[in-house]
Amino acid sequence: MQQTLTAKIRLYPTHEQIALFKAVTKEYQRLCNIVSQWYFDGYFNANQKVFQKDMYHYLRNESPKLNSQMVQSTYRTVKARYDTVRTQLYQHPYRYDTGLIDEKTGKHIWESIPRTLEWLWKPIHFKRPQADYVHGSNYSFVKERTMISLNVLGKRIKVPFKADYLEDLFATNAKLGTAKLVQLKKHWFLHVPVTIEVNEWKxxxxxxxxxxxxxxxxxxxxxxxxxxxxxxxxxxxAYQRKKYAHLRKQLQAAGTKSAKRHLKRLAGRENRWMExxxxxxxxxxxxxxxxxxxxxxxxxxxxxxxxxxxxxxxxxxxxxxxxxxxxxxxxxxxxxxxxxxxxxxxxxxxxxxxxxxxxxxxxxxxxxxxxxxxxxxxxxxxxxxxxxxxxxxxxxxxxxxxxxxxxxxxxxxx
Structure with missing residues (x-):
């Protein structure tokens, strides 16, 4: 059977490359919001062929510096987000009180209605800058896998990274999927789905x-x-949780800029500890x-x-x-x-x-x-x-x- 994990690769770009990362992720975010509006207006029925006919050339003219493969990826990014919301709506149906009383229990009778994407009042908005990269087309490992080559607006750059565990994945002939470029605080990461073959449990x-x-x-x-x-x-x-809670309370009470910076660092430290x-x-x-x-x-x-x-x-x-x-x-x-x-x-x-x-x-x-x-x-x-x-x-x-x-x-x- 196949197992897919996500490798979070820490990138070490220069100041110039950081500016290029910010530009490409904001542009990709902007196009995703355009596609999201189009997908919403089309009642969620459009497929890749319809996107190619209705939106591809428009987006290419709208953003000529963005790689053509990345323009194609905007549709897959948007559709994946709507599919996630569709699943969440299905798992949480709308419940309402019918106004009737059960004669045996004396309690109100409730009914559930399955929810679909039609329950959305407005299109999904992509708030966070991001960019999706197809392996082999938009990103690849170069220089004996010591650097990653990435497409940005109008060019391709090589960025050093750190992920020692990738050597084991490459040794198992892992298949790399569409990666996501994101910024977490001041750091840049490339989240790469890695699919490997494992023996199936019987x-x-x-x-x-x-x-x-x-x-x-x-x-x-x-x-x-x-x-x-x-x-x-x-x-x-429990002691560690209470310790973090006490520190948060003290920093929140202070309310200074320094305290707010400490709160952000504390949140990251607590999450890493829990994981x-x-x-x-x-x-x-x-x-x-x-x-x-x-x-x-x-x-x-x-x-x-x-x-x-x-x-x-x-x-x-x-x-x-x-x-x-x-x-x-x-x-x-x-x-x-x-x-x-x-x-x-x-x-x-x-x-x-x-x-x-x-x-x-x-x-x-x-x-x-x-x-x-x-x-x-x-x-x-x-x-x-x-x-x-x-x-x-x-x-x-x-x-x-x-x-x-x-x-x-x-x-x-x-």
Whole structure:
């Protein structure tokens, strides 16, 4: 199977090259907004052939210095953005109250309407300067892969870069896709999609099942087929988060120009720290279990963490400052590279179901003591461990042939 990663290549342009980068990214941004308006006015039905007929020559006259291939790329850039918005609208349908009351529950009846691009009132606006480069046409590696050759307005320049890890990718005959030139603060990066061939995970070859429960008190609690449980405590992470929050509060209270500069640097430092923690956690898991492993995670969308020992302000900050999705993404691509798989399952009842007898009772879980005590069979353990054990069970069901394993409220003890 193929796996696509994004290599973020740091560029080191001269002052003259920086001016050329700014010019080409702003011009590309301007043309994308023109194409976005055209795509919006055409009711989102235009394809590449229609673009070639209606817009290509107009844009070439509008921007004669921009490379012809990059003019063609504006359509693909715009269409990709609209496709992303289309998916987001579909995933979040419009819900409204019908005004009717359910006779059994006494609650209001709500209905959902799927949303399409027609719900947009105005075209998508590209706020950030950028430029897309096609490999081989607009960018290439030259001088024994020590520099990158890039098209700008009316010319082509060679820029040094730093990305030591690219040597391994070139050694695997990786396929490079359409790159994106962006500026992050004062630095310039070329984001290059890299597609490599990896061995595909197969159910029949699977050797390990690992249930992974994620939370705030315990960042991860894992349970495997050997009955082993491992806790990754979140105390140090929580302390670091609170430290960053305290520094932000002090700098925001100061309100000076210097404080604002420190706030920007602090934000970047915190993001890098969070990504590094998730990187190390996911790497540890993949290296420990090796190939042919099924990692089972719960979908955390609309899931609330009941941490009653925290204040409401602290709890909200923690939930919004810790990137559970980033950990999921990193574990997914690392697992695929090692011929393993990540399975996402419903989180429903995973913290309420007894792993031994299967009974589901909300009151069995004691949040204050972090305990789970089954009133039906007497099974007792840590409440986070229960979640990991239930996720492990869903992994077993998946390997047994159930493509969408989940727990139902149909076996409640009397």
């Amino acid at each position: 159910k029949i070859c699977n050797q390990h099942i690992v249930g992974i429960d994620r939370g705030l008190r315990q960042i991860m609690t894992i349970y495997d087929e050997q009955g082993r449980t491992k806790f990754f405590n979140g105390k140090r992470v 590094d923690v998730n990187h190390r956690l996911s790497k540890t898991l993949v290296q420990h279990y090796g190939e042919n492993t099924l990692f089972v995670l719960e979908v955390l969308t609309n899931v609330s963490f009941d941490e009653k020992n925290q204040s409401t302000r602290d709890r909200n900050r923690d939930l919004h400052s810790w990137s559970f999705y980033d950990l999921q993404v990193k574990l997914t691509y690392k697992a695929q590279a090692k011929q393993s798989q990540v399975l996402m399952v419903s989180a429903k009842y995973t913290s309420q179901r007894c792993p031994k007898c299967g009974q589901i009772r909300k009151e069995n879980r004691n949040h204050a003591l972090h305990r789970y005590d089954c009133a039906y069979c007497g099974f007792r353990t840590n409440d986070d461990r229960v979640g990991a054990m239930n996720l492990y069970e869903l992994g077993k069901q998946y390997l047994a042939g159930n493509e969408r394993p989940k727990f139902e409220l149909n076996n409640v003890a009397d």
